[in-house]
Amino acid sequence: xxxxxxxxxxxxxxxxxxxxxxxxxxxxxxxxxxxxxxxxxxxxxxxxxxxxxxxxxxxxxxxxxxxxxxxxxxxxxxxxxxxxxxxxxxxxxxxxxxxxxxxxxxxxxxxxxxxxxxxxxxxxxxxxxxxxxxxxxxxxxxxxxxxxxxxxxxxxxxxxxxxxxxxxxxxxxxxxxxxxxxxxxxxxxxxxxxxxxxxxxxxxxxxxxxxxxxxxxxxxxxxxxxxxxxxxxxxxxxxxxxxxxxxxxxxxxxxxxxxxxxxxxxxxxxxxxxxxxxxxxxxxxxxxxxxxxxxxxxxxxxxxxxxxxxxxxxxxxxxxxxxxxxxxxxxxxxxxxxxxxxxxxxxxxxxxxxxxxxxxxxxxxxxxxxxxxxxxxxxxxxxxxxxxxxxxxxxxxxxxxxxxxxxxxxxxxxxxxxxxxxxxxxxxxxxxxxxxxxxxxxxxxxxxxxxxxxxxxxxxxxxxxxxxxxx
Numbered sequence: 001x002x003x004x005x006x007x008x009x010x011x012x013x014x015x016x017x018x019x020x021x022x023x024x025x026x027x028x029x030x031x032x033x034x035x036x037x038x039x040x041x042x043x044x045x046x047x048x049x050x051x052x053x054x055x056x057x058x059x060x061x062x063x064x065x066x067x068x069x070x071x072x073x074x075x076x077x078x079x080x081x082x083x084x085x086x087x088x089x090x091x092x093x094x095x096x097x098x099x100x101x102x103x104x105x106x107x108x109x110x111x112x113x114x115x116x117x118x119x120x121x122x123x124x125x126x127x128x129x130x131x132x133x134x135x136x137x138x139x140x141x142x143x144x145x146x147x148x149x150x151x152x153x154x155x156x157x158x159x160x161x162x163x164x165x166x167x168x169x170x171x172x173x174x175x176x177x178x179x180x181x182x183x184x185x186x187x188x189x190x191x192x193x194x195x196x197x198x199x200x201x202x203x204x205x206x207x208x209x210x211x212x213x214x215x216x217x218x219x220x221x222x223x224x225x226x227x228x229x230x231x232x233x234x235x236x237x238x239x240x241x242x243x244x245x246x247x248x249x250x251x252x253x254x255x256x257x258x259x260x261x262x263x264x265x266x267x268x269x270x271x272x273x274x275x276x277x278x279x280x281x282x283x284x285x286x287x288x289x290x291x292x293x294x295x296x297x298x299x300x301x302x303x304x305x306x307x308x309x310x311x312x313x314x315x316x317x318x319x320x321x322x323x324x325x326x327x328x329x330x331x332x333x334x335x336x337x338x339x340x341x342x343x344x345x346x347x348x349x350x351x352x353x354x355x356x357x358x359x360x361x362x363x364x365x366x367x368x369x370x371x372x373x374x375x376x377x378x379x380x381x382x383x384x385x386x387x388x389x390x391x392x393x394x395x396x397x398x399x400x401x402x403x404x405x406x407x408x409x410x411x412x413x414x415x416x417x418x419x420x421x422x423x424x425x426x427x428x429x430x431x432x433x434x435x436x437x438x439x440x441x442x443x444x445x446x447x448x449x450x451x452x453x454x455x456x457x458x459x460x461x462x463x464x465x466x467x468x469x470x471x
Contacts, residue, residue: 002163004172007193008034008152010462011173012201013159013235016044017135017448018431019201020142021455022462023151024108029463031196033151038158038179039230043139044203045432048228050270051130051137052117052445053452055097058128059105060116068124070094077446080121080297081405081439084248088412089437092457093450100452101128108141119444120277121297127445133270133326135448156180158187162198162238162427169425170198170242181229197426197462200416201455202235204404204432206252211237212401215250225401226255226265236433239408243418244427247435248406253442256282256301258400260311261336268336268395271327272314273444276395277301279320279385281364284308288347288356290364293376299441302399311396313350315361318389328393339391346394361387403442407435414458428462430454 010026012019015037026033041047056073060066074094078085104110111131118125130137146153158179163172172194176187205211206227212219225231240246257277259268276282277294282301284291291312292304305312321328331337340346347357365386367374374380408416408429415423431451438446 002172002191002193004193005191007172007195008032009194009196009467010034010199011036011192011194012199013173014044014201014203014431014433015042015153016046016201016203016431016451017138017142018451018455019199020139020146021452022199022201022428022430022459024142024145025456025459026463027146027149027151029460031463034192035151035153036157036159036173036175037153037155038234039181039228040155042143042153042155043136045228045231046135046448046451047139048265049135049448050273051132051134051448052127053101053449054122054127054443054445055101055449056094056126057098058101058126060114060128061126064116066116066125068126070097072123073097073126076121076123077438077443080299080441080443082441083439085439086247086436089410092412093437093446093453096453097449100449100456103456104138104141104452108145110137110141117274118278119273120295120301121443138448156187159202159235159238162242163191164242167425168242170194170427173198194426195467196465197428199458199462200235200239200408200427200429200433201431201458202433204231204407205233205236206231206401206404208232212252215406216252219252219254219401223254223399223401224258224263226258226269227401236407239416239427239429239433242424244416244424245409245419245421246406247409248439249435251405251440252401253298253403253405254302254399255402256298256305256397256399258398258402259336260396260398266336267327267330267334271324271331271337272395272397274327275321275324276314276316279323280314280316280387281360282397283313283315283352283357283360285313285350285352286310288352289360290376293374293378295378297441297443305397305399311398314395314397315346315387316393317385317387318391320385320387321393331395337393337395339393341390343392346392350394403447404432405435405438405440405442407433409436410434410454413461414454415461426465428458430458
C-alpha cells in the first residue's frame with residue numbers, strides 16, 4: 001500500500017482557469033480540496049492570455065441584437081476543427097458557454113469591456129473581453145472567491161505520478177514539494193491521497209519542445225511559442241502512463257498573429273488579433289499582395305504565412321487601428337508596430353515591389369466600395385474596413401506555437417477515458433490537457449470558455465463521488 005503523507009477529498013493539478021473553476025465547484029459541493037501548481041505563481045497560460053471568451057447568446061449579444069445560437073457556434077467549431085472534433089464534447093461547450101460567461105460575471109464578479117468582437121472562423125460577433133484585456137482578470141476573481149473558502153492552493157508542487165490501486169482507480173498523486181522549474185530534480189517527494197478524485201488541469205505542452213516534436217517534428221526550437229515557461233507535458237504524460245487515451249496530439253495550433261519582433265505572446269499579438277485581422281489585410285512583402293482571407297481560422301492563416309517562407313506584414317489604417325487603441329499605444333512604444341503616412345513609405349520600409357502594395361490596397365478598397373466578391377472569400381459585406389485613413393500601421397507576423405488541441409480523452413462528465421473508451425475511475429480532466437473538443441484547430445476566444453465549462457463539470461462530478469467510490 002502507498003504510504004500517504006496527507007489526504008483530502010479532491011486533488012486538482014493545475015491552477016489555471018480550468019483548475020480553479022473545478023476547485024470552486026468542488027468546494028461549493030462540500031468537498032475538501034487541494035490545488036497543486038508547479039510554478040511559483042498561479043494562473044498558467046490563462047494569466048497571460050488576452051482574456052477573450054466566446055459564447056453564443058451572451059449578454060452583450062442580447063443587448064445589441066446580434067443573432068446567434070449554440071447550433072451556429074457548434075457548426076463554426078466543427079468547421080474550424082475539420083470535423084475531427086468529438087461532437088458530443090463540442091455540443092456541451094456550445095450549449096453551456098453563455099452560462100459560463102454569466103457565472104464569471106454574476107458569481108465571481110469578473111468585469112468585461114463593453115465590446116463585442118468577431119474573430120476569424122466565427123460566423124458572428126460573439127467574443128467578449130475582460131476589463132484589462134487579460135486572463136489575469138479571471139484568475140484574480142477566482143482567487144478572491146477561493147480566499148473565502150477552505151480550498152488549499154499550493155505553488156511549487158510538481159506532480160510526478162498519478163497513483164492507482166490494483167483495480168486501476170486513481171487514489172492520489174505523488175509530487176515534488178518545493179519544486180523549482182529550472183531544476184527538474186528539485187523538491188521533496190510527497191504523496192497526497194485523494195479520497196474522492198483527482199482532477200487534471202495541467203494545460204498544454206506548447207513550451208515542451210521535445211514532446212511537441214514527437215508529435216510534429218516541424219515544430220522545433222526555431223518556432224517560438226506564446227506559452228508560459230511551465231506549459232510542458234508532465235501532467236499529460238502521467239495520464240498516458242496509466243493508459244489514458246491520447247487524442248489528436250499531433251494537431252498543435254500555431255497563432256497567425258505571432259509578432260516576429262517579440263518573444264512570447266507579447267503586445268503585438270493582441271493588436272494583430274483585435275485590429276489587423278478584423279480591419280486590415282495580410283500581405284507578402286516579397287510580392288506586395290494579399291495571401292489569405294484575413295477572417296479565416298487560425299490554421300488557414302498560419303499555413304498561408306508558412307507557405308511564403310518568411311515573415312508577412314499585417315497592415316491596417318488609422319480607422320481600423322482604433323479597434324485596439326490601447327494595444328496600439330503599447331506596440332508603438334516598444335516598436336513592434338510602425339506607423340507610416342503613406343503606403344509608399346510602408347512598402348519601402350519592408351522592401352516591397354514599388355507600386356504593388358498601393359495596387360493591392362486600391363483593389364481591396366474597390367471590392368468593399370462596390371460590394372464585389374473577394375477572391376479569398378473574405379465576407380467584405382460584413383463590417384469590412386477600407387484602408388483609406390492614414391497613418392497606416394504595419395507589424396511583422398510569423399506564427400508561434402499557441403495551443404494544443406490534443407490531450408487525454410474525456411467524456412461528457414469530464415471523466416478521463418482509456419483506450420477502450422471506459423472511464424478511468426476517479427480521474428477527471430478539464431482544459432487544454434484534454435483532446436477532442438477543438439479538433440484540428442481551435443477558434444479564437446474558445447479556450448477560456450471551454451476551460452470554465454469543463455472545469456465546472458469536473459469539479460461537480462468529482463465532488464459527487466463518495467470516498468473510495470469508483471465511478
